[in-house]
Amino acid sequence: MSTNNVRIVTDSACDLPQAVADELGIEIVPLTIRINGVEYVDRADLTPAEFWAKCAASATLPETAAPAPGQFEAAYRKLAAEGASSIVVVNLSGALSATMQSAELAARSVAADGITVSVVDSEQVTLGLGVIVADVARLARGGASHQAVVDRANDLAKRTKVWGALDTLENLKKGGRIGGAKALLASALAIKPIIEVRDGKVEQGGKQRTRSKALAFLVEKLQEAGELEHLAVLHADCTDVDAFVEMVRPHWSGEIVVGDIGPVVGSHAGRGTIGIAFSTAPR
Numbered sequence: 001m002s003t004n005n006v007r008i009v010t011d012s013a014c015d016l017p018q019a020v021a022d023e024l025g026i027e028i029v030p031l032t033i034r035i036n037g038v039e040y041v042d043r044a045d046l047t048p049a050e051f052w053a054k055c056a057a058s059a060t061l062p063e064t065a066a067p068a069p070g071q072f073e074a075a076y077r078k079l080a081a082e083g084a085s086s087i088v089v090v091n092l093s094g095a096l097s098a099t100m101q102s103a104e105l106a107a108r109s110v111a112a113d114g115i116t117v118s119v120v121d122s123e124q125v126t127l128g129l130g131v132i133v134a135d136v137a138r139l140a141r142g143g144a145s146h147q148a149v150v151d152r153a154n155d156l157a158k159r160t161k162v163w164g165a166l167d168t169l170e171n172l173k174k175g176g177r178i179g180g181a182k183a184l185l186a187s188a189l190a191i192k193p194i195i196e197v198r199d200g201k202v203e204q205g206g207k208q209r210t211r212s213k214a215l216a217f218l219v220e221k222l223q224e225a226g227e228l229e230h231l232a233v234l235h236a237d238c239t240d241v242d243a244f245v246e247m248v249r250p251h252w253s254g255e256i257v258v259g260d261i262g263p264v265v266g267s268h269a270g271r272g273t274i275g276i277a278f279s280t281a282p283r
Contacts, residue, residue, distance in 0.1 A: 006140040006149050007084040008133060009075050011067060011099045012042040013092035013264040015234060016130040020257065024137035027075050031099065033263040034063045040263075048260040052237045052271050062267040066098040072106035076115055086116035086146040090133050090153050092264070094121045095200035116146065120153040123200035126265045127232035127257065127277035128162035134257070135230060135279070159229070160279045162197040163205055163221050165214035167272025194218075195269070202268070215244055218276050222251050227281035232257040236266045236273040244274055252278075 010016075012030040021028055030042040035054045040046045042064075046054070055062060076087055089107070094100040100121055107117035122129045136153045144152075192214040196205035208214040222231070231252040235241040237260075245256060261273055 003085065004140075004143050004145055005083055005085045006144065006146050007079040007082075007087050008137040008140055008149075009072070009079070009087055009089040009103070010129065010133045011091050011103075011264075012262060013097070013099070013125055014130040014133050015126040015259045015262045015265065016134060017257065017259050018043070020130075020134055024134060024141065026133055026137050027079060029067045029071050029075050029103075031067055031097075031264050032065045033267065034065065036060070042263055046263060048237060048262060048266070051263045051266065055267075055271065062263060064097075064264050064267055067102050069102045069105040069109065072103045073109050076106060076110045076117055080110070080113075080115045087118075088136065088140070088146065088149045088153060089117060089119045090122050090129065090136065091119065092125050092129050093123050093197070093200035095123070096125065096202070097264075118146065118150045120150060121157065121200070122153070122160070123157050124160055124162060124197055124277075125202070126162060126261055126275070127234045127259050128160050128197055130259060131230040131232050131257065131277055131279055132156045132160055155282070156229075156279055159282065160277065161221075161225065162234075162275060162277045163218050164195045164234070164269060164273050164275030165208070165211070165218055166193045166195060166269055167211070167274075168270045211240075215240075215247060215274065218244075218274075219247050219251070222248055222276060222278065225278060225280050228252055228254075228278050229281045230254070230257075230277075230279040232259060232277040234259050234261050234273075234275045234277060236261040236269060236271050238272060238274050241274060248276060 009027045091100040191207040194205040
């Protein structure tokens with residue numbers, strides 16, 4: 001019998017449905033969201049629906065804050081107390097948030113007590129992070145070694161992609177997180193911007209004239225990717241998500257995880273954003 005009991009920790013930017021996290025024993029450390037001066041704990045204090053309602057009523061963009069190192073430390077100690085042999089943390093892109101730094105500081109704090117923690121940069125956000133986390137959690141549950149889990153997470157980070165079609169540029173503009181997408185602003189009114197996560201940053205991925213063209217563009221990206229290992233659909237309060245899932249279904253025979261874009265990413269992308277996260281099969 002395997003003595004490996006590697007446990008997985010991530011942060012709330014993973015946007016994994018709670019049922020999936022519970023089933024796979026994934027520990028989620030929450031970021032916080034500040035709206036009009038009030039702080040909320042992601043996933044605990046606000047449902048996505050409540051978040052969008054508060055956003056609509058706020059003149060300013062919500063602000064997100066990384067978890068404190070102490071929150072990660074508490075998660076590590078809890079898992080160690082539950083019998084974890086070691087811990088692998090997979091975080092949202094280090095280029096976008098200080099979350100990973102908090103996870104690393106906490107890892108150093110618990111090392112003295114013999115708790116082994118490795119921190120991996122997913123170079124992703126939302127369900128791009130989520131599909132990696134779910135995959136390595138399954139691997140860990142199967143009794144894989146600590147190093148095998150770390151290697152798998154690093155490998156998937158290189159093969160995972162997120163594309164999104166925004167319904168509005170308002171939030172990106174307000175938040176200043178637009179990176180290479182600045183060029184889109186000039187002609188923002190007549191277009192549906194496409195974003196992609198590239199090298200851990202949110203970048204301009206193109207532009208389409210209408211939403212239906214934008215969604216067709218996402219499906220094209222899926223087709224171009226070739227053989228897949230995972231596929232997820234993410235959306236920010238979209239009424240057309242079911243129709244979009246049916247658009248992508250012919251291109252993937254496996255399970256499609258559908259998740260709400262939470263406040264961490266939603267603050268910047270805006271309501272109406274719809275997207276895909278997928279891992280390509282190893283070449």
